[in-house]
Amino acid sequence: MSAQGSTTRGSYLSERSFPFDGSVGYLSDEDWSQLARIWQEDGVIAATHGGTELKVKSGSVPDEIIVSAGRAHIRGFYYVNDADLGLVLNLNTGTSARYDLVVLRLDVSLNTVTAVIKEGVPGSPEPVLTQNESVFEIPLARLTVPANSAPVSTFVDRRQFIGRRIQVTDNGWYLAPGNIYYQPVSGRFYMNDGVGNGQPIARVSDTRVHFCTSTTRPNDLADGQLIYETDTGNMLVFRFGAFQLVNGKPPMAVLRHSIEQGAAANVGAIVSWDTEDVDNVSGHTPIGSANSKYTVQRAGWYRVTINASCSPVSGGYRQLAVRRNGNMNGNVIAQAFPTSSTVVPLSASGLMKLAVGDYLDVEFFHTGSGVCNLYGGAATRFEIEWVSPLV
Template identity: 25%
Template sequence: MAARFSDNGVYGTPTDAAVVSAGTGLSVTIRAGVEGSLRGHAWTSGATAVTLPVTANSSGQTRIDRVVLRLDRSAWTVRAAVKQGTPGAGVPALSQSTGDTGTYEIPLAEVTLLSGAGTVTVTRKELYVGTRVRPCTSSTRNPLPVPGEINFETDTGRAVQWTGSSWRSVFDDSGVINVNAPTAAWSNEVDCVLEKRNGNVHLRLGAFKRAGGTLADDIESRLPAIIPAAYRHPTRDQYGLAYITGVNIGRFIVYSNASTRAGQVWLVNKPTISSGDSVLPMSGLSWVVD
C-alpha cells in the first residue's frame, strides 16, 4: 500500500554533494545525513558517514560494481550495499522484485576497479525522489516549489515546471486565435491566425489588399493584424518577406512587446503599392514567449 506514497530514491537534487564517494583503499563512503524512500520504506544514512568495503579484483580485467539502496524483504530493511559486478561484463543489473518477497534496488553510484588496483573510482548515479504533478490554478501555484516540480493549471490547461528560478511551460495549447485588425488602408483577404504551443507562438499571416490610395515606396504602413500582449516576444522583433502584386518583394516586421509599436505588423521595405494591389506574407514565423 505504501509503495507509491513516494517515488523511489534519495531526497535532494544532483546539485547536492554526492551520496557515495571513494573511501580509503578498497572502500566507498556513504555521506551522512542522506534520507530516502524505497517502495514506501524510509531510509537514512545516519548521523555519521558509513564505509562499505569493495572486494579486491585480481581477474586481469576491469570490474564495475554498483552501490545500491536495497530493500530486503526477508528482514524488511533498507540498506546501502555494494553489488559486485563480473570482470569485463559491465555494470551488474538491478534487482527489482515488486511482490512481498525478494529484493528491490535502486542505483546510488558505480564503482570502477582496475585489476590489481588498491583504490576505486566512483561515478555518481543517484536516483532522486521526484515530485508529483500538482493541480492548481494560474494564481495558486505552489509558492515554494522545488526544482523539477510540475503544476497543472486547471483554469488554463497549462503544465508548468519550476527550474529552480522560474516557471517554464511544459505544455499549453491556445487553440487558433484570429489576429485580424482591419484598417482603412488595408483589407484582410485571408485571416491572420496564431497558435501557442508549449511556450512557442506560431504565426500565419493571411493575405492583404490595398484599400487606400497609392502607397509610396518610402512610406511604411501598418498591416491589418496585431499580436495580443500574451503572445508577443518580450524583446525581439520578428522579420519576414512578402510577395507583392507585380512580382515584387517586400519586408515586414512583427514588433516585440518592448517596441513603441508593440504587437503591430508593419510593411517597411517595398516598392510603390497601388490601390487594389495584394500583399501575400510568408507563413510560419515563430518565437518563444515563455
C-alpha cells in the same frame, strides 16, 4: 504492527482487511509492504531539485565511497541515513574496467534496508538489480572502477526521486523533477521539468484568447492557445514552442538604406537596411549587425522585389540576388551588363516559397573595376509581401 481482521468461507480464507486494532493476528511484513507501497513510488526523498540526499561521492581513500545523508522509500518501507556513510570498495585487480552499482537493498528476511555496493564483472555490463518479494534493490549510483587497482574514475547519479503531492506555490523551480504545482496568481498547473523550469500543463478548458501586444506576448501557453495583439491586429496560435499567425494583416515590409554601400570587385557584399517604411509583423530590425535580414513570421508564398542603382565602374557586370537562408539557388536575381561606365539600374521581382523562421537577405556582386556603390535613400529598396498560403 497493527492487528488484522479476516473472514472465512467454508475452509478457505478468502477475505482479509487490515490494519484494525483488536482483531486476531498481526500484520506481516508482506501485508505492510503491499499496503504501504501504494502510497508512494520507490525512490529518494529530496527537499529540492538537485539536492544531495543519498548522493554517492568518493571517500578519503581509493577503496572508499561515501553515501550522503538522506531518506528513501522502498516497497513501503522507510530508510534513513543520518550522516555520511562510508562503504568499502573492492578495487579492480583485473585488466578491464568494472561497473559497480551502489544500491539500497531491502531484505525482508533480515528486516533491513541498507546501502550496499553491488559489484560487477570486469569487462561486462553493470550488474542487474534484484527485485522480487524477498530482496528488492533500487539504484543510487553507477561506479566505473578502472583496472589495475586504480580508484573510481566516474560516478553516474542513478537516484530515482519520488514525487510529492501537488504543491501550491507562486514558483515551483525548487521542486524535485516531475513535481506538479498549482500557481494561484495565474490559476494554472505547472510541472518542474528537471532543469529548474515550470512547464505549463495543457488545459482543455482554457480556450480563451489572450490579449497582449507584440512585445508582451505570454510565454507560458500550451499548444493550440490563441493570442490577439492589440497593436498589430494579428491573431496568433501557440504551436511547437512558437507563435504562428492565424489571421490579421498579411506580412509586408519595405526596407531601405540611408547612405550608399560599396562592394569591391568579385566580392559578394550583403546589403544592410537601416530604414523601414513599413514592417507590420516585426520581421526585421533596423538596428545592429542583423539589419540585413528579414525573418519570415508566417509561412506562404511571398513576392519579393529589389530595386537599386549602382555607381559607374568600367567593365564587367552587376548583380543583386535575394537569398533565402544565405543560399543562392532558385532565388530572385537582377543582373545588368552595361556597355559603358554609367549609372546602372537593377530591378527584379518574383515569388518565393518561405517557411516560418526562413530569412531573406540581398547580396550585391560585380566584376567591374574598383569599388561599385549602391546608392542610398529611395534609390535602393527591398520589398517583401505575403500573397498566398502554402499550397
